Amino acid sequence: MSGGHNRAPCGLVVASVVAVVALAVGSGTLVAAVANGQPSPVDGTFGAVSCSAPTAHGTTTEVTITDSGNSMMGQAPMMATLRANPDTVPAGQVSFVASNRGALVHEIVVLPLGGDGPGTRTTGSGGKIDEARNLGEASRSCAGCSGNDIAPGSIGWTTMTLKPGRYELVCDEPWHYAAGMFDVLTVT
Numbered sequence: 001m002s003g004g005h006n007r008a009p010c011g012l013v014v015a016s017v018v019a020v021v022a023l024a025v026g027s028g029t030l031v032a033a034v035a036n037g038q039p040s041p042v043d044g045t046f047g048a049v050s051c052s053a054p055t056a057h058g059t060t061t062e063v064t065i066t067d068s069g070n071s072m073m074g075q076a077p078m079m080a081t082l083r084a085n086p087d088t089v090p091a092g093q094v095s096f097v098a099s100n101r102g103a104l105v106h107e108i109v110v111l112p113l114g115g116d117g118p119g120t121r122t123t124g125s126g127g128k129i130d131e132a133r134n135l136g137e138a139s140r141s142c143a144g145c146s147g148n149d150i151a152p153g154s155i156g157w158t159t160m161t162l163k164p165g166r167y168e169l170v171c172d173e174p175w176h177y178a179a180g181m182f183d184v185l186t187v188t
């Protein structure tokens with residue numbers, strides 16, 4: 001220091017410039033990948049992963065999943081939905097095609113509807129529900145059955161045989177069920 005002025009050490013200035021350039025280049029690459037619909041190196045987490053479901057067996061139910069991005073993580077309003085169409089199907093083979101139209105990863109898990117009704121399952125301290133009676137799930141980008149979540153902009157699917165009754169379709173990512181991400185499917 002000289003003349004009463006604080007001066008940053010030369011090494012700190014150089015490191016700051018290098019960090020800013022690296023951040024700009026990395027951000028530009030991420031923006032380009034998202035804009036081009038290219039999957040990220042980590043399971044398509046950033047940007048859309050384009051694919052289509054195979055020919056489904058039985059009745060197909062389209063499940064649309066949406067969210068309001070980061071506001072799902074404990075901030076109100078949640079604005080999260082999981083909707084089945086149609087929500088009534090005949091007994092037998094049912095194929096679910098889940099489209100993640102949100103900004104976060106999601107999944108659908110099919111459970112028998114509890115006696116207390118939809119949305120009443122206990123959420124544990126980790127923000128998840130008990131999946132012990134899980135009948136099947138779609139939680140893999142561009143693939144069937146279980147995996148590491150359905151990436152934003154992607155789809156996942158599963159097929160199962162269901163008996164007449166009522167089922168709850170849920171997203172069991174942490175705190176998503178508590179945010180209202182569930183719907184009821186009636187099987188006749």
